[in-house]
Amino acid sequence: MNEKDNSKKHDLEERTFCFAKRVIDFIQPLHKTIANIEISRQLVRSAGSVGANYIEANESLGKKDFLMRIRICRKEAKETCYWLKLVTCTETGERERLALIQESTELTKIFGAILIKSK
Secondary structure, X not given: OOHHHHHHHHHHHHHHHHHHHHHHHHHOOOOOOHHHHHHHHHHHHHHHHHHHHHHHHXXXXXXXXXXHHHHHHHHHHHHHHHHHHHOOXXXXXXXXXXXXXXXXXXXXXXXXXXHHHHO
């Protein structure tokens, strides 16, 4: 891996970390309805899993393991988008919800591109 690829790896690690942190910050002010509580739990799990699995992919034991972890990253990013679409937020939180949906969509595409390039 050259220096440019290594930089991209760390950029994506930071990006997925910031994404998970933004999701955590987003759910804090949500109304504590039964639905929002359950959706928030799933949302935090899936958003955090994107970055955690990307770190695992970078420490993979081989190409097969790497590809499996990247597939999981893509799957978790898609799932996060699903939960973000379901959660009910205030009008003030709507802008951030839409931004997080956009970010999860972009991450899904990035991991899809990694899969295509890595095969």
